[in-house]
Amino acid sequence: SQQGEEDPQALSIQEGENATMNCSYKTSINNLQWYRQNSGRGLVHLILIRSNEREKHSGRLRVTLDTSKKSSSLLITASRAADTASYFCATDTGRRALTFGSGTRLQVQP
Amino acid sequence: GAGVSQSPSNKVTEKGKDVELRCDPISGHTALYWYRQRLGQGLEFLIYFQGNSAPDKSGLPSDRFSAERTGESVSTLTIQRTQQEDSAVYLCASSLGGGSRAGELFFGEGSRLTVL
Numbered sequence: 405s406q407q408g409e410e411d412p413q414a415l416s417i418q419e420g421e422n423a424t425m426n427c428s429y430k431t432s433i434n435n436l437q438w439y440r441q442n443s444g445r446g447l448v449h450l451i452l453i454r455s456n457e458r459e460k461h462s463g464r465l466r467v468t469l470d471t472s473k474k475s476s477s478l479l480i481t482a483s484r485a486a487d488t489a490s491y492f493c494a495t496d497t498g499r500r501a502l503t504f505g506s507g508t509r510l511q512v513q514p
Numbered sequence: 515g516a517g518v519s520q521s522p523s524n525k526v527t528e529k530g531k532d533v534e535l536r537c538d539p540i541s542g543h544t545a546l547y548w549y550r551q552r553l554g555q556g557l558e559f560l561i562y563f564q565g566n567s568a569p570d571k572s573g574l575p576s577d578r579f580s581a582e583r584t585g586e587s588v589s590t591l592t593i594q595r596t597q598q599e600d601s602a603v604y605l606c607a608s609s610l611g612g613g614s615r616a617g618e619l620f621f622g623e624g625s626r627l628t629v630l
Binding site for chain 1: 518547549555556557559562570572573605607617618619620621622623624
């Protein structure tokens with residue numbers, strides 16, 4: 405089964421609204437990463453948060469990590485149509501390759 | 515090159531044929547990964563190379579799948595006797611380190627395989 409699971413599977417919002425995606429995982433991690441995938445393209449790294457960090461910002465992105473609940477959230481503020489993509493969380497346990505969740509498909513309506 | 519390069523970008527083959535997919539990682543990246551992504555799905559780990567260590571093949575779905583990597587450069591994923599269920603996008607990624615030092619993965623654009 406997947407180490408990381410995103411929620412919701414799909415999200416549709418209007419431009420300017422905030423989008424929140426959640427990720428839950430099962431085992432202890434070194435870090436958790438979020439990636440973005442435009443349709444038909446490869447994945448692009450967005451942000452990495454280490455296990456000893458609780459919150460991290462990058463531009464319009466805010467990531468939180470709660471290791472006690474084994475969960476993370478990605479917040480995109482003031483969304484734009486160009487943010488339309490699939491977003492994946494990936495967990496690094498230090499023992500093997502990153503394990504990816506099934507993703508959240510975000511649709512931002514102009 | 516500047517990024518991870520994969521070829522071919524698209525491959526259509528007939529059931530039962532063998533295919534080879536190639537990945538050229540970013541120069542200097544010691545770790546290389548292969549993932550499979552079926553339509554509308556997440557990424558399924560296949561195999562992981564880290565430097566001169568034995569590869570982690572735990573994700574390969576059957577013995578029809580194999581991969582090689584020459585040193586810290588090009589990798590080839592081979593699928594023998596392809597089946598329709600092998601149809602997917604095969605994504606390659608590389609990173610500066612592996613294990614606890616993996617950090618950010620850099621992905622190629624993928625090779626889309628269609629088995630008729």
